[in-house]
Amino acid sequence: GAVVSQHPSWVICKSGTSVKIECRSLDFQATTMFWYRQFPKQSLMLMATSNEGSKATYEQGVEKDKFLINHASLTLSTLTVTSAHPEDSSFYICSAIGVDIQYFGAGTRLSVL
Amino acid sequence: TQLLEQSPQFLSIQEGENLTVYCNSSSVFSSLQWYRQEPGEGPVLLVTVVTGGEVKKLKRLTFQFGDARKDSSLHITAAQPGDTGLYLCAGDRGTYKYIFGTGTRLKVLA
Numbered sequence: 001g002a003v004v005s006q007h008p009s010w011v012i013c014k015s016g017t018s019v020k021i022e023c024r025s026l027d028f029q030a031t032t033m034f035w036y037r038q039f040p041k042q043s044l045m046l047m048a049t050s051n052e053g054s055k056a057t058y059e060q061g062v063e064k065d066k067f068l069i070n071h072a073s074l075t076l077s078t079l080t081v082t083s084a085h086p087e088d089s090s091f092y093i094c095s096a097i098g099v100d101i102q103y104f105g106a107g108t109r110l111s112v113l
Numbered sequence: 114t115q116l117l118e119q120s121p122q123f124l125s126i127q128e129g130e131n132l133t134v135y136c137n138s139s140s141v142f143s144s145l146q147w148y149r150q151e152p153g154e155g156p157v158l159l160v161t162v163v164t165g166g167e168v169k170k171l172k173r174l175t176f177q178f179g180d181a182r183k184d185s186s187l188h189i190t191a192a193q194p195g196d197t198g199l200y201l202c203a204g205d206r207g208t209y210k211y212i213f214g215t216g217t218r219l220k221v222l223a
Contacts, residue, residue: 015153034211093155
């Protein structure tokens with residue numbers, strides 16, 4: 001079946017650095033991908049909708065300059081957490097729409113020291 | 114803001130017991146999905162319900178979509194330790210833009 005690959009699965013970085021997370025649809029093209037954030041023991045919160053070839057649409061309260069999204073091809077969307085701080089530590093999950101089904105990546109755990 | 118409230122938030126039961134998880138909203142959704150998530154992994158889709166009043170069964174799991182498409186329930190019969198996980202409902206706001214419920218953390222004890 002369709003698979004969404006997310007990389008890296010775990011990253012530790014120093015405060016002030018930027019981190020890039022990749023989300024790939026492996027066997028289907030996805031014009032739309034979504035990025036979610038999940039804090040420990042909480043539900044998923046939609047951050048933004050990534051649209052191939054156009055600007056991402058951010059949810060209210062999500063800083064677009066902080067969380068840069070690029071959807072340069074039909075199989076790849078990237079989320080860059082810029083100037084990361086400890087409060088950005090979280091579990092980030094992407095999803096892509098296949099044939100009427102939303103497929104999720106395995107998530108990226110970001111720890112900012 | 115559309116909210117999907119799940120209840121209970123936490124549930125710890127013995128193997129073999131039955132349970133029901135509820136997902137409620139004041140908003141109407143075109144479809145609703147149920148997911149299960151293991152720690153450190155992404156959510157895995159269990160079912161999608163589309164029609165008001167629809168009932169779907171997946172082995173020991175029974176899903177129901179409310180007549181008004183504002184609420185849903187998940188019933189597990191004879192729970193097993195393998196059912197342990199975080200259960201999430203998600204409502205479609207349109208064009209696959211899903212809003213997730215608050216989550217129900219289930220622990221089934223052997």
